[in-house]
Amino acid sequence: MKIVLNETNKALVNKVIEYGGKRVYECFQCGMCASGCPVASDTDHKIKRTMHQVLLGLDEQILDKKAIWLCTTCFMCLERCPQNAGPTDVVFALRRISAENGIIPEAQIEVANNIYHLGHAVTVQKGITLRAKVKAPPLTTAGSDKKYILEIQKVVDSTHAGKLLKIKKDWKPKGDDVIACD
């Protein structure tokens, strides 16, 4: 599909800079970020292209594809970038912009709700049961005590992260998991 560049959208790049991708202009498309990216070969997340799209103001291309959500945030690109353009910072900024536009994958919503309600990104109920069965000491993580979870919820509720991440008060975890300490 031919891309027409007419009156470039500067809003995107300005927003990315505001949200932490301060050095996005430094990118000169050498490809160091993409060459070491652990997810690039198996996903649509092409970080070099994303950097270029930000500079050209092609927000629809970036946000609609949702590929930025596949970044593992391993920070390899940020470490290696010869221009210190901070590709990971740009990804974080783009995710925030994307979430503000209501574009956020289901899996991310589930993770956010897991953390909000269980204190864990992934559910651990099976582990808790197994540990009890083999008489191993109980878990002492954020999800092991209601007071920790309440603190997490307090943090989330005091920002607009909850709204962005579509946190539901009546959320029920998938599968056999239960809300901790209930």
Place this chain on the structure above:
Amino acid sequence: MAKSQSKKKKEDSSCPKIGVYVCHCGTNIAGSVNIEEVVNFSKTIENVSVVRDHMYLCSEQGQNIIKDDIKKEGINRVVAACCSPRTHEEIFRKTLNSTNLNKYLYEQVNIRDQCSWPHFKDKENATNKAKQLVKSGVYRASELEPLEDRKLSVLKSALVIGGGISGINAALDLARGGYQVYIVERDPSIGGKMAQLDKTFPTNDCSACILAPMMVDVSNTPNIELLTYSEIEDVSGHIGKYHVVVRKKQTSVDWEKCNGCGDCSIVCPVKVDNEFNCNMDKRKAIYIQFQQAIPMKAVIDKTKCIKCKLCEKRCQVGAIDISKNDDEFVEFDVGSIIVTTGYDLFDPNKKAEYDYDHPNVITSLELERMMCASGPTKGEILRPSDGRKPHTISFIQCVGSRDEKTNDYCSRICCTYSIKHARLLKEKYPDIDMFIHYIDLRCFGKGYEEYYRMAREKGVKFIRGRISQVDSIGDRLEVSGDDDTLGEQISVVADLVVLAVAMESPKGTKKLANLLNISTDKTGFFKEIHPKLKPVSTDSDGIFIAGACQGPKEIPDAVSQGKAAASAASSLMSKGEIEIEPLFAQIIEDLCARCRTCESLCTYKAIRYTEEDKMEVDIALCKGCGVCSAACPSGAIKANHFTTKQVRMQILALTGGNK
């Protein structure tokens, strides 16, 4: 000195005792030639008394081995089987000289460039070839004769052809060194292309601010004679003494009287395209080239003048006489010549896809003139079609460069000057979108990388991929091409398209090359002898090249070369005389029938028939090519160091015939 020379001759007349030295050149030679075999073979050749090999024969240690053998073993001919005489002959000759053995009793056999390198896959045959080459060298060496260098006096004056930034630097350096310098410039003023530029990368100096003081310096230097609005008519002679004829085009203005007030231009009714502003505005038929012109003198464009004589009447100093029509000729002699004729720009009409006919498609030099405060728009960037400010500017790189259909070379400066344009414009007009469409960004000079980064930081957008076409859509332009990173076709809707046109060899290069007997390369630029080691020398001794006439260059490189050429010319002229190799033709008068075959064949015009009924060789002009010697029907011409006997022996060795 004379004594030792006569002693040398005595030694040489005795039976040849030849030393053969085989160089490994690291693995350059030893990697594909079996050195031991070559050494053993060399021992079997007639007249060879010493054979040795060395890892690096050109090292001091290697040279000392040869010296010792000359002194202790009494060898009187040296054959080195190593690399190219072009780079190493001089070293060996000096070593021979230091031992009082005549330096022309040395023969160099190149078993590297044409043997070990090309035949690296076939060790056996490479070794065989090396043996044959050594044998032919030894055969030739047995017939070598001692020769003495000739001294030639050199005039302490120089001609600089072209008054651009390179020529100005060359001329000033030579003049400061005390030499008389003549600058010949085609335009009415010196300054060249640099005078047309607004700012210069990577420091953004105002071009006029850094150039004008040097131009003034040229006009204030007493030992520089400035011949502007002039062209080279003829050059004859040789290193040390070139006779130059310059055609001074008729200006119809007496420059002794003209005070550069410009009144004549004001009254002149004839408006013509102003070349200095890339034809974007008009000048008059009588004009001063630009505001900082040196000399600040008026010129009448004879092809456009309608002879109304208004200027003649207006001129308060009576400098104008339009009835003057004939060109004047100036003649002088110089010791050396520096060619700094600069470059022309590629004609973008040859790339029809970029629609240069459209008023809003311009070249980078046109943009440069627009950006300049003294340019046609007084520094404002406006669409030529309607004088409105553009919203978007597209820069198309490599127009006529890196393209087999036009020029296959890279013009080297376009990346950085387009970045300069985009950056300067972005500073002045932050709301204009700038796109640079490139295929590789080559910002290689000192400080250029930082320059490029600052352009990115200012928001200039760089898109990798050639542009296929420029089309009109309404009053705007659609620039269609490829975005390599996106892997998609793109089109930019622009108001102004700037073509980064290639640098080409200037008009008249071929003619000047013929006149000076120097070469051009396949790109049309003047050719240096060696791209790395002799970058400003030409194949005519005493003639140097500098700046963009040798190949595309930015200002720092053009200045460096101008200064390099001045240094080369100065070291040639400083002693007032030079030694030249005695490799010239000699007429054996008793055999000569005066048929004058040689005279007609000599490329260098070195042989002529004299009034005394003799054929005479001008040893300064003769290059020792041997054409005359080969063509002489009576064998009356001996080519020094390449005598018939010497060449015949080489052939014998290679063909296995008998002596």
